[in-house]
Amino acid sequence: MSTQVAICLTSRGNYARTGTLLHALDDDPDTELDIIVAGASMIRKYGTLSELLREDGLEIERELYNVLEGGTPVASAKTTGLGMIEFTSVLNELDPDGVITIADRYETMSVTLAASYLNIPVIHTQGGEITGSIDEKVRHATTKMADYHFVSTEKSLDVVKGLGEEGDRVFLTGCPSIDLVEDIDQNGNDQYDPQEDYAGVGAQIDIDEDYLVVQYHPVATEYMSEYDRTWELINAVDDLNVQAFWFWPNMDAGTNQVSKAIREYRDQRSPDDVRFYINMHPDDYLTLVSNSACMVGNSSVGIRECSYLGKPTVNIGNRQQMRERGPNVLDVKCETEDIKDGINQQLSAGSFERSTLYGNGNAGEKMKQIIRQTDLTMKQPMKPEQLDL
């Protein structure tokens, strides 16, 4: 009898961080995979996901529209509530043996709670990491709701166990996004042409010369000042004489503030060395990053995937505050001069040693094996000794 697991993807990042697991589950005759696409993944301006999954040979069980407009905390909260209502219907109907819930975005709570309240075991990935923003609350709360934990780093393993989770339900697997990076590193991705294949807007970039990849997301807990912060970054990139691929922000509260600044920059200065993108297929995006001179912004890609690539990263502000990082990351404040200095410093650094902090390229397969070999159950009440009390 095969094990049926459901997963809900709400962003392209979700796919990058679980892709090799999804394909492993899909390929194995002893496991069955139900993919639900929802959230930002259903909205054109954040980059839709379904077509891309189908092209990659994955079937989609359900598509759900649940994003409230506004780019505010209210929109985030209602999006989660609405998602919870609809995921409940879907999970109740699909009735899987387990539900995979990914990382720490606020809307993942709707999947985690729907599954938990339906008495379906929850498998959580990327637990035990430590960062800023509302993600921090969501991540650890999810750990306490989840029944199984697939963590990326040794320290995360300690944190999840430290939070009282039973040792035999916590697995150090690494992050499937490192599998992708490893694959690109080994096998390349020759055919891709970021400017031919994707409808970016702005300047033509010479990809044989140095270029930055810039990705700056709003921080929900401080979202009202993101317009000003985005301009700090814009002025830094604009001052430097280096090309850039710039990606629009995710849908977190503050998204409109970030977007407004970018749009004004584009309209008012028409920069001749910056090209703007919504997003790309994870493979192509990681190839772009891999070939870049430096990653700039506050995306976790600069910390996770770039650690394995040894790619220099300028990490800005509080969003990734406290996240475990390799030697490739330089932290700077969100001020123009600091960012400029940081980029210059990282450009001269060139590249760094590979770090296997976030995995060594076989996370998806490991995760699949555990799912396949486990009779998924809900965890027992926490025993005080699990907290070393």
Add this chain to the structure above:
Amino acid sequence: MSTQVAICLTSRGNYARTGTLLHALDDDPDTELDIIVAGASMIRKYGTLSELLREDGLEIERELYNVLEGGTPVASAKTTGLGMIEFTSVLNELDPDGVITIADRYETMSVTLAASYLNIPVIHTQGGEITGSIDEKVRHATTKMADYHFVSTEKSLDVVKGLGEEGDRVFLTGCPSIDLVEDIDQNGNDQYDPQEDYAGVGAQIDIDEDYLVVQYHPVATEYMSEYDRTWELINAVDDLNVQAFWFWPNMDAGTNQVSKAIREYRDQRSPDDVRFYINMHPDDYLTLVSNSACMVGNSSVGIRECSYLGKPTVNIGNRQQMRERGPNVLDVKCETEDIKDGINQQLSAGSFERSTLYGNGNAGEKMKQIIRQTDLTMKQPMKPEQLDL
């Protein structure tokens, strides 16, 4: 400038467990209280709350209907999702300095998440306790979402800190329900007449003779077999020659299974020494318990309030599994013979020493002082040393 805090009450139990805090906040000119009544508290068959609050002199800011019908896990999950949508609107409008979230019922998650996503600090009561059912997941997840913790027992204090919460955000206050018990103990509640004042159905009870208080709630994670389990309890009570006040179950998944068995018992056997109630004012309910010979079922009242009263409790099944308890509690399996034996044993025991495990009668005032003296903020990311790593 006064501190404005909001609270959402979804059951009479919520009121019993926070009542003295609410009155303390209401009475203090330096604090402002916004009460939202929702969930089961808006549904007649579970006992409505608003009128009772008004009679007690408390004002109600909003009433929200968000309970899905069905008494199933699906209903629980959608109730929570719907609550999350509407609490978001209400909290966004009231814009309090903090939100109090109570204990561990599944629907409290909607308040906790709405407040968290709106960047409003969350104050959690009754964290750090350990029990069975979905409550266990909800409670610890709430701890990881919350910014302040008012715990009832010393062990809970250790657990909450063990879960990585900063020491100066965790307060051992005891449980406000013990304040009520203490007040009844000191001042009595003479005027009350449980059969005159409340519209119970069934036999007339002689309250000068021994009587049981029976309260049995469904366990959501095993809700499909609650019909049979309820009959195990019914047969035990029916076999014994002792009077009983029996309270209908709460709205958790399985409520209809429990209710069906009770209804059939009433219809088929018309017991001449059992009287059935929806609920009572916390003061009257606790007086009834205080005057009873023994508490029977799986309500936490048998463990918390009865520990202070030294009242014998027969605690049935897994629902309170692992909850810290005083000497007054006898645990039995949910089987007729075990329950009968348990009741007989506890009836002969008479009464127990007072235990101050869950507080010593000044919890509400303590909590209010902390709220008043604290500049409420959201907590910082967890530091590994908070987990002793």
Add this chain to the structure above:
Amino acid sequence: MSTQVAICLTSRGNYARTGTLLHALDDDPDTELDIIVAGASMIRKYGTLSELLREDGLEIERELYNVLEGGTPVASAKTTGLGMIEFTSVLNELDPDGVITIADRYETMSVTLAASYLNIPVIHTQGGEITGSIDEKVRHATTKMADYHFVSTEKSLDVVKGLGEEGDRVFLTGCPSIDLVEDIDQNGNDQYDPQEDYAGVGAQIDIDEDYLVVQYHPVATEYMSEYDRTWELINAVDDLNVQAFWFWPNMDAGTNQVSKAIREYRDQRSPDDVRFYINMHPDDYLTLVSNSACMVGNSSVGIRECSYLGKPTVNIGNRQQMRERGPNVLDVKCETEDIKDGINQQLSAGSFERSTLYGNGNAGEKMKQIIRQTDLTMKQPMKPEQLDL
């Protein structure tokens, strides 16, 4: 290419009123049927529907829980809003050529609007009738949203056209419930035993003697006084020396008031000639009615199905006010004496001539043929001449 139509069933009444159409669509290789079960049909206390459909050989595409608890106007309105959200997801995914919306219950608006806003043609049954309560508003509003109309009576045909609907989109088909009645009349339903097959509660009825079928639903626009009105009816039935099968009310606002009165009647008087039921399979229910001496209450069954059966009906109060009726219906006020007099008068009347007012037994087949032969489209804006202006 086959025509795919979706239908949402929210009550057993819905199934009785469309059953022969559903089976006709299901049997025809040129039509495809998607059944969604929702609303009261998912709630045990109102009688679940899915199992019954499956036993009848119909497949269910989706089940949705959307009923808010409370039995109040607020619950009705939120149930409709929640239904609208979820039907949108389901209809968007099923993408049918048309959606059938039934009659005039408040929650049908959620299906009608979801389909209309998704640009899916809407087929409405039972339009053009005239009654009291909120149903009246819902029915005519639905006519103005719908693209095709399958009406039951000649006068309804005139009303729907009078409301400005194009003649070639309005079809006089009769009501499929008359098909059921005709079938029972022709072929009988011998095996059925209402007391053996269904878990009624109360007295044992001698079905070879005279018995009433009593069904009284709340009127949403006057729901607060339904407790008193129900007692008027109870006292009438209780005073008369005649057996009765009594059916619990539907979920309209006021349902708890009606139920409370019935429950008290049962508890306090334990009537020895009344048996209480939630509901039955439409075939069995109509057989029960067909074999009864008289139908009593305010269900439309007393008016529609009973007109064809020539069965005497005592119709109480305003709920069916103005609905077209045959000679079998005697209208009385909701007062004990009037009801008693009415029942006595109808019992002596015996039976009435068959009326084909609501159809002559081939409605389902007619409707199916129209669906099959029509290229379903949305209607054009109303031309003034359609209103005879």
Add this chain to the structure above:
Amino acid sequence: MSTQVAICLTSRGNYARTGTLLHALDDDPDTELDIIVAGASMIRKYGTLSELLREDGLEIERELYNVLEGGTPVASAKTTGLGMIEFTSVLNELDPDGVITIADRYETMSVTLAASYLNIPVIHTQGGEITGSIDEKVRHATTKMADYHFVSTEKSLDVVKGLGEEGDRVFLTGCPSIDLVEDIDQNGNDQYDPQEDYAGVGAQIDIDEDYLVVQYHPVATEYMSEYDRTWELINAVDDLNVQAFWFWPNMDAGTNQVSKAIREYRDQRSPDDVRFYINMHPDDYLTLVSNSACMVGNSSVGIRECSYLGKPTVNIGNRQQMRERGPNVLDVKCETEDIKDGINQQLSAGSFERSTLYGNGNAGEKMKQIIRQTDLTMKQPMKPEQLDL
């Protein structure tokens, strides 16, 4: 005792079309007004409304975020369902004597249904008009839900009565937006400077020279081809040598298609005589229109307000199909050449005779008087003679 009425505003258009009524109700001590701001009015990119209302001296009772992102039929339907849930809570709490529902936008159905199901009388404005798109269904369905009708034109009066509404519940009041136009016409609006006061983007316009006002909204029933249609319009405006103020589309399904075309036009051609706006205060917007050479697009403003102004309008495509119009309107297909010819023809026409088709400037006051003098009740079931049957 004063009459309390609630209204929900979901767009600036809503405010323009009810503004003088709102101020009349607000000024009268015998009426009380509860304003709820929701829908597109809460979203920055569609133009928020609350601040503007407050500047005009109106108080806001509630603000609700209910817009789903996507600009698709699914988003429209879910927005309406979500609105219905939350309006129910708000109206249940405010408990007004009547609710005003405006015109025919899809989301108004949520207000209409919430009020109707709560047994609150509904007052509908702009009923009886005839147009294309989903609005046509919504408008007439709203007429059948509503209890009172304030219509704008004589023909609308006939249509509403023709739909079976009782004569003494239908009032010919004219449209409050004509009151605004009349006021601007009489008193001017000297201080306004559209380029100083509002943050438009694009070219500087010389407002002493001829300019167009362009407003093109998507048609929900054909929304997938709106990108192409918008380019037909863009090419027409771009080819002509005339200045233009161009307003972004409303949030109807297809909004992203229209916006995408406009954004590309702006990015690719940077037109030196077009300026882009989200919206303006109704007074300033109508002054801008009043001073323009010609209105172009498919907004109802070109038909209603411009008829009174005698302002030439080029009305494009099906959206306003069949709406009653004065001599100022020239209808053209949505093809570049037709639009160009139409604009040229209207520019040479200059101006037209004032038409009082949509009112003569005292609609708000008339409506208020009716509300004040009426004991608001729900209508009775429709009598066949109301349909001339």
